[in-house]
Amino acid sequence: MSFKFSRREFGKAGLAAGALATLPISLVRLAFADSAQDFTFAYISDSHIQHIKGKEFVRNWDQGLKRAVAECNLLLPKPDFVIYGGDLAQLGTKPELDHGAEIMSACKHKVHYVMGEHDYYLDLGEYWSKLFGPHTYSFDHKGVHFVVLNSILTTDEWTFKRWPTAKQRMDEMAGLDNPNGSPFMVGEKQREWLKKDLEKVDKNTPLVVLSHSPLQKIFKNWNFWTDDAEQVQAILKPFKKVNVLYGHVHQIQYNKIGNIAFNSVMATAWPWPYPQSYALAESHLPVLTVPMNRADPFFERDATGWQFIGMNSGRVNATFQLPDNDTRKVAYNTKTDKPEDVSFQDPAKRIPPQNHY
Amino acid sequence: MKWILASLMFAALSSQADTFSKEDVARWQGEYDSVAKYGRTLWTNSAKIKLGTNGVACAQCHPNGANSHPETYPKFQKQLGKVTQFWEMVNWCIRNPLQGKDLQPGSKEMTALIAYAVSERKGVKLEPGKH
Numbered sequence: 001m002s003f004k005f006s007r008r009e010f011g012k013a014g015l016a017a018g019a020l021a022t023l024p025i026s027l028v029r030l031a032f033a034d035s036a037q038d039f040t041f042a043y044i045s046d047s048h049i050q051h052i053k054g055k056e057f058v059r060n061w062d063q064g065l066k067r068a069v070a071e072c073n074l075l076l077p078k079p080d081f082v083i084y085g086g087d088l089a090q091l092g093t094k095p096e097l098d099h100g101a102e103i104m105s106a107c108k109h110k111v112h113y114v115m116g117e118h119d120y121y122l123d124l125g126e127y128w129s130k131l132f133g134p135h136t137y138s139f140d141h142k143g144v145h146f147v148v149l150n151s152i153l154t155t156d157e158w159t160f161k162r163w164p165t166a167k168q169r170m171d172e173m174a175g176l177d178n179p180n181g182s183p184f185m186v187g188e189k190q191r192e193w194l195k196k197d198l199e200k201v202d203k204n205t206p207l208v209v210l211s212h213s214p215l216q217k218i219f220k221n222w223n224f225w226t227d228d229a230e231q232v233q234a235i236l237k238p239f240k241k242v243n244v245l246y247g248h249v250h251q252i253q254y255n256k257i258g259n260i261a262f263n264s265v266m267a268t269a270w271p272w273p274y275p276q277s278y279a280l281a282e283s284h285l286p287v288l289t290v291p292m293n294r295a296d297p298f299f300e301r302d303a304t305g306w307q308f309i310g311m312n313s314g315r316v317n318a319t320f321q322l323p324d325n326d327t328r329k330v331a332y333n334t335k336t337d338k339p340e341d342v343s344f345q346d347p348a349k350r351i352p353p354q355n356h357y
Numbered sequence: 358m359k360w361i362l363a364s365l366m367f368a369a370l371s372s373q374a375d376t377f378s379k380e381d382v383a384r385w386q387g388e389y390d391s392v393a394k395y396g397r398t399l400w401t402n403s404a405k406i407k408l409g410t411n412g413v414a415c416a417q418c419h420p421n422g423a424n425s426h427p428e429t430y431p432k433f434q435k436q437l438g439k440v441t442q443f444w445e446m447v448n449w450c451i452r453n454p455l456q457g458k459d460l461q462p463g464s465k466e467m468t469a470l471i472a473y474a475v476s477e478r479k480g481v482k483l484e485p486g487k488h
């Protein structure tokens with residue numbers, strides 16, 4: 001029996017040695033059309049730092065984030081920066097955000113933060129902003145234009161009128177399957193901002209859009225969903241190479257809609273069931289997606305992790321770092337013009353743990 | 358007196374043992390539904406009784422009970438080295454992610470958790486042993 005795993009704590013030295021031994025860093029560069037636009041960055045997301053009381057936090061979630069940061073620091077070649085994909089906190093409180101920021105402060109690279117609903121719905125992102133900056137912004141890096149959106153907004157009625165307290169609003173949104181929740185949206189204001197931001201960008205410039213929720217509609221029950229996804233996609237349509245990277249779903253997903261390639265990232269905290277595992281509702285997992293292995297609950301880090309991203313000729317190649325399982329790689333196939341898993345895309349190569357029900 | 362009681366009981370038994378009404382069926386369903394509903398509150402950590410010590414809820418990892426697969430039990434769990442029952446895995450998750458203490462298999466709370474988990478799998482066919 002492997003009960004000891006859940007109590008396993010690794011000291012800094014132990015972790016570094018273990019990680020060095022297991023991190024197959026092979027950022028092998030393939031042939032690229034325009035190598036000036038080739039670089040790497042790391043992506044950490046959904047740590048859900050959860051306050052118990054006083055100085056106590058849920059150990060499991062702390063460990064997930066600590067491990068991701070420590071491993072990320074070992075990346076060679078060094079990533080140009082790190083993206084934090086949202087849901088740093090579980091209930092958006094100051095102790096949670098502070099504790100999360102403290103763990104993140106061990107990260108040796110510049111971090112760009114994205115807002116998650118668990119960070120937002122207590123004080124509407126006010127304290128988060130003090131720590132990490134604006135909710136919506138853009139930046140350019142080596143010829144690629146990056147846009148960060150707060151995609152987890154919802155209607156004014158739900159946000160401002162429905163709940164007697166801010167805490168209740170947070171609790172209602174924090175329950176993934178809570179029927180009192182509300183669909184995410186980017187909203188008109190940010191869509192207008194996005195149009196303006198993109199006016200000055202050449203249509204041949206590769207775009208990377210970073211959002212917390214998928215900017216596509218997958219499963220409404222669990223808010224694997226953005227209500228105005230089509231409108232946002234329409235704004236991105238004139239650009240030749242668009243990549244959307246999102247967190248929130250705590251699992252590997254990828255898709256292609258028109259010119260837009262979508263890649264999700266994993267959580268450091270816990271994995272979520274794939275939508276098809278809920279038999280009582282309809283869902284639309286992109287057919288392109290080969291799911292990750294069903295998690296083994298006896299290894300608490302299984303199906304959690306972080307990823308490093310290679311930007312190659314304006315497209316995203318994602319390598320998923322799973323501490324208790326084999327690395328997965330979803331790369332952009334220029335022949336089929338789609339993101340594809342490098343090992344499992346062929347249906348004949350799928351394995352039993354990828355069957356979710 | 359003794360004779361009257363005995364015959365009354367006999368009459369009562371003979372008229373109830375082999376039949377029940379629509380109202381009975383509705384009432385019994387209602388009993389089940391309310392236990393499943395209590396199970397949902399335990400599952401989401403919104404009941405008064407807490408299953409764990411760290412505030413973590415089953416629903417954080419099993420939204421709508423997904424990935425608990427009650428229809429596959431009993432089944433072999435390689436980490437436990439034997440064919441296990443559903444409640445043993447419930448207790449596994451209570452002890453580990455929730456850092457709590459085992460529930461008794463026949464307790465009100467365990468019954469409620471199972472009632473809730475199966476309610477979310479209505480219509481899914483039984484596949485005992487499936488992995």
Ligand SMILES: [Fe+2]
Nearest residue numbers: 046087248267
């Ligand atoms: Fe999350």
Ligand SMILES: [Fe+2]
Nearest residue numbers: 087116117248
């Ligand atoms: Fe989220």
